[in-house]
Amino acid sequence: MEINILKNSKEEIEFQSDNLTLVEILRVYLNKDSSVTFAAWKREHITKNPIMLVKTKGKAAKKALNDAILEITKDLDLIESDFKKLK
Numbered sequence: 001m002e003i004n005i006l007k008n009s010k011e012e013i014e015f016q017s018d019n020l021t022l023v024e025i026l027r028v029y030l031n032k033d034s035s036v037t038f039a040a041w042k043r044e045h046i047t048k049n050p051i052m053l054v055k056t057k058g059k060a061a062k063k064a065l066n067d068a069i070l071e072i073t074k075d076l077d078l079i080e081s082d083f084k085k086l087k
Contacts, residue, residue: 029068
């Protein structure tokens with residue numbers, strides 16, 4: 001997976017990813033964070049990689065992104081644990 005940072009400031013980060021699924025999951029989790037004022041992705045054309053923009057207020061955008069990734073990881077670990085119990 002490749003991520004290309006386009007903009008990076010304290011309360012705003014914009015990056016391009018080659019994984020559409022990842023940016024959609026991040027969008028959902030980021031929008032649950034009350035310090036995130038804007039989290040969305042766009043794709044200029046179906047052949048282009050999506051670009052995600054995250055804006056925050058009171059929290060660094062990079063921190064909000066990291067927090068979302070940690071929450072996703074925790075949820076995936078829980079799903080994996082529940083799945084293993086089914087065996």
